[in-house]
Amino acid sequence: MKSIIKENPIFVTMLGLCPALAVTNNFEKAYMMGISVIVVLLLSGLIVGLIKKIVPDNVKIPVYIVIIGTFVTILEMILAKFIPNLYSAFSIYLSLLVVNCIVLGTSLSFKKEDKYLDVIKKSFFTGVGFALALCLIAIIREVIGSNTITIIDSLSSVTGSKIVFNVFPTNNVMPISLFAEPAGAFIVLGILMGTFRWIRTRKGGNNESN
Amino acid sequence: MNLISLFILAFLTENVVLTKFLGTCPLMGTSNKMKSAFSMGIAVTVVTTVSSLISYLIYYYVLVPSEVTYLKTVTFILVVASLVQITEIIVKNKLPKLYKEFGIYLPLITTNCMVLGTILLGISNEYNLIEMLVYSFGSSLGFLLILYVFASIRERLNQTKIPEALKGYPISLITIGLIAIIFSRFI
Numbered sequence: 001m002k003s004i005i006k007e008n009p010i011f012v013t014m015l016g017l018c019p020a021l022a023v024t025n026n027f028e029k030a031y032m033m034g035i036s037v038i039v040v041l042l043l044s045g046l047i048v049g050l051i052k053k054i055v056p057d058n059v060k061i062p063v064y065i066v067i068i069g070t071f072v073t074i075l076e077m078i079l080a081k082f083i084p085n086l087y088s089a090f091s092i093y094l095s096l097l098v099v100n101c102i103v104l105g106t107s108l109s110f111k112k113e114d115k116y117l118d119v120i121k122k123s124f125f126t127g128v129g130f131a132l133a134l135c136l137i138a139i140i141r142e143v144i145g146s147n148t149i150t151i152i153d154s155l156s157s158v159t160g161s162k163i164v165f166n167v168f169p170t171n172n173v174m175p176i177s178l179f180a181e182p183a184g185a186f187i188v189l190g191i192l193m194g195t196f197r198w199i200r201t202r203k204g205g206n207n208e209s210n
Numbered sequence: 211m212n213l214i215s216l217f218i219l220a221f222l223t224e225n226v227v228l229t230k231f232l233g234t235c236p237l238m239g240t241s242n243k244m245k246s247a248f249s250m251g252i253a254v255t256v257v258t259t260v261s262s263l264i265s266y267l268i269y270y271y272v273l274v275p276s277e278v279t280y281l282k283t284v285t286f287i288l289v290v291a292s293l294v295q296i297t298e299i300i301v302k303n304k305l306p307k308l309y310k311e312f313g314i315y316l317p318l319i320t321t322n323c324m325v326l327g328t329i330l331l332g333i334s335n336e337y338n339l340i341e342m343l344v345y346s347f348g349s350s351l352g353f354l355l356i357l358y359v360f361a362s363i364r365e366r367l368n369q370t371k372i373p374e375a376l377k378g379y380p381i382s383l384i385t386i387g388l389i390a391i392i393f394s395r396f397i
Contacts, residue, residue: 014379017238018235029375061321062288062291066284101322108321181390183228183388185387186386193379
């Protein structure tokens with residue numbers, strides 16, 4: 001459980017920033033990316049947990065990258081077939097999950113003596129923590145940046161209808177497009193990370209994990 | 211497309227770090243000192259340019275004729291990983307002095323999403339060989355530029371008063387955000 005809040009991959013350990021920043025201008029993209037990461041982490045955790053005892057240390061990285069790459073490719077093919085809009089919205093960021101520090105880092109962090117069940121559990125919760133962080137960033141960025149919350153848009157090819165909320169009535173201030181741009185992503189993430197740290201230190205915890 | 215404008219596009223206006231978020235992890239992790247930032251940037255530039263050339267050849271002369279383009283992600287990452295490994299061995303044996311300088315950064319390049327990202331972008335934009343080389347060279351120089359600029363800003367940041375909660379990563383991210391605002395107004 002602690003991988004969700006105390007060791008949240010994005011806000012605390014700073015792993016996997018590149019998709020976190022790239023897909024979070026839209027809530028739908030963010031949660032779909034979160035689900036993709038959970039799926040890839042879980043599937044590669046299943047395999048890595050089985051073979052980690054027999055892989056020599058010096059070829060660990062290439063072996064794990066190929067395993068992760070296989071699952072990412074499978075996921076890419078499924079998305080390209082069934083949700084082509086989303087696939088093109090992700091552009092290269094889905095493929096880049098192969099070298100994502102969070103997926104690779106989690107796989108590499110397992111030691112030989114770890115239990116199989118623990119490996120799967122940790123993979124899953126790291127993925128969930130990552131997905132939740134992505135959703136949080138996306139909500140903030142989309143509400144401020146485009147004044148909407150997109151729940152179903154590209155997915156409408158599967159579900160049949162679109163669900164997009166407008167948040168505020170039309171006014172002169174609200175969509176601050178800076179927040180939908182790349183620059184806004186960096187700033188929002190920085191402020192969120194600072195807020196998280198502030199809350200943690202205020203609780204009086206000296207639980208700075210790293 | 212004009213090669214010079216393609217270079218400027220990759221180097222400044224569509225800088226991979228600031229507009230595509232590629233390579234943010236190493237940017238956060240390694241750019242504490244200006245000198246090591248520079249070495250890291252040079253290593254990344256060499257690996258990116260060479261691996262984009264090899265990936266281009268493999269993609270158009272092996273993957274496309276045999277109709278297995280869905281293997282491109284796995285193929286490219288293997289190209290990058292083996293190239294990094296080879297570079298490490300060569301540098302270690304032939305140039306031990308250089309190895310001491312940026313040896314520790316070499317293995318990290320494999321997981322730098324900038325390298326793979328540039329190759330994937332170049333392929334999906336359907337550049338030809340020359341354009342691909344110019345694009346990957348320009349992008350990696352852009353990465354070097356941001357790495358260097360950011361490292362020098364960070365040296366100053368370390369000496370200023372910053373609220374406790376923002377120290378380290380948060381203030382770095384906000385700084386990069388401000389750099390990104392400046393760069394996005396180039397056009």
